[in-house]
Amino acid sequence: MLHQQFTSVDCTTNKPIYELSLILSNEQYLMQSLNNTQISCRSSLTCIHHEFVYQVMKHPQKLAVELDEQSLTYDELLFYVQQLALQIINKYDIKLGDIICQCVERSLSMIIGSLSIEIIGSVYCPLSPENPEERLQNLVEQTQARLILVHSLTNRIFRNTFITYDIDTAININDKITNGDLYQLSSISITPDDMSYIVFTSGSTGIPKAVQVRHRNLTVYMQSVAEMTTLKKSDNVIQMASCSFDTHFQDTFVTLMSGAGLVMLHPHGNKDLTYLIHELMDKDVTFLDAVPSYLDTLCQHLEIQNAKECLKKLRTLCSGGDVLTNQIMSRLKKYVSIPSLSSPIGCQLWNVYGPAEVTITTTYFQIGFNFDCDKQVMAIGKPLPNYHCAIMDEYFQFAPVNQEGELFVGGACVFAGYFGRNDLTAKALVAIDGELFYRTGDLIRMNHNGLLHYISRKDFQVKLRGQRIELGEIERCLLNITSISACVVMKWIDDYLVAYIQSSDISEQELCKHCQSHLPPHMVPSIFIILEKLPLNQNGKIDRKQLPSPNFSLPTLLSPDKSDTPLNQFEERIHTIWCQVLHSNQNHISTTTSFFSVGGHSLLLIQLYHHYQSVFNFDAHSLSIAPFLQQPTIFQHSQLLQTVIMNN
Incomplete structure (x- = not known):
């Protein structure tokens, strides 16, 4: 092996040794096999709304979307989408490529609004109503949105500040759609390279990053998913993700572009497990995608309720957004259908991985029922069709097999850049052998079978219950308080964020209130530890290893308030x-x-x-x-x- 390695090096080169690739020929072959993912893509249908309308033409009377007792067929959904689209372009001076934000709770209006934005060539930017009002307004200002679609539950957030339009009011007008109206919509020239949507991710500079995705990114992704056979037109897909999470676009757009049925939950319905289980059974849900921690909570609930049959109708169960542990997978196997004579395939279990910048999912790993949760190591698998992966070392050389390196992702999935942040885009996108790749910041290794395994992050970005968090954004938020001279935020025992504060004039209640006013709920630290001085290392930087354990602050948090009345x-x-x-x-x-x-x-x-x-x-x-x-x-x-x- 050493002979093979050294004889492959050109001895006449003048390059430093760290610039020389020491990849063996068999390892090069393995990497080439890993990225042999090319499949032919249809070119006749190129944009999201084209794919949706194509499904309407194929089966107009099929159920497209349902929520509790409400439902719309594909034909009915298109009618309301066109109606709202016409209202928007006739009332407002909306141009091709203008950004339209939408802030609505889970509802049929959410689907109607998002498709209406796509069909008029605007850029869809979903905003979660769970965010603080000040943050929502800042995000709208950052996008320079021309309009915000709302409904009755969210209209108050933006009143008198921005131009808003109530979706429910628009779709209740019930005007007939004429041939002239249809011509007006069809004459809008939208191409696959036009922007489709923007989704915000946490930003280390203190400002969220707006990821821009093109129409062709999502249409190619849909065809890649179809090639894997994880999503079929016969499926009923339950919409689990928050609209501020990139899986939302798979749950909604990809489902309807594929001709499948979409099952919506009412607001906060994903937090009511009894209601969720009823919907899974009642609506014959066959496709579920959720983060590992949520699936673990669901399994614990099923165990308490002794509800062994509730997940048996699932044909596909995907989990991504965080590390899927063998322990969680072992629990899941108890509740999904296993291969049998009547159902030779059983439920397909998938561990998926992918940042928003590379269109939802990058790699996939099918977990067979023979997977030994006690002995085998969970992989994130191989790249999807038309996706490419490169694992690079610190010298920008391909990392050998079983050696840790940073994951770069290329192919038809790579995003268009961060809106208004060309500087961040230039750092995130790099050319490798003439192809554009996204630099993930994730450390990965590839084994001898060509499977990828997630190791950790290169920086201080963390995942908390499936949510991607730049700790620097929380720190910047806290440093806006004048009495704080230094702070550092860390993840503790997988479930909690802890903020260490250097200040002599602030309380934990004030810190919590400030964060709740400026950050989404999942980014608010659970514990605040106030110190007179944060420990420093020899270089004058905060020494994270010397910070006290959060354990010592819990008695303070749990001690009685002197003004608090006794418990009845x-x-x-x-x-x-x-x-x-x-x-x-x-x-x-x-x-x-x-x-x-x-x-x-x-x-x-x-x-x-x-x-x-x-x-x-x-x-x-x-x-x-x-x-x-x-x-x-x-x-x-x-x-x-x-x-x-x-x-x-």
């Missing part, structure tokens, strides 16, 4: 449930302390809600999970629960 008997019951869910042995949590400031997060709140349902015997129709999210203290939960008990 009912609040004591709630306190006990909190301690069970939080796995805490603390004697007292203040009645005015937020669940999210004592180690709680969205998935734990789901568990808390279902504990409440079990103990106090109520269902989601009597009291949904939403009020518990919005009013997260023991006192507020006590008021909510006593009200529903009295009503029952």
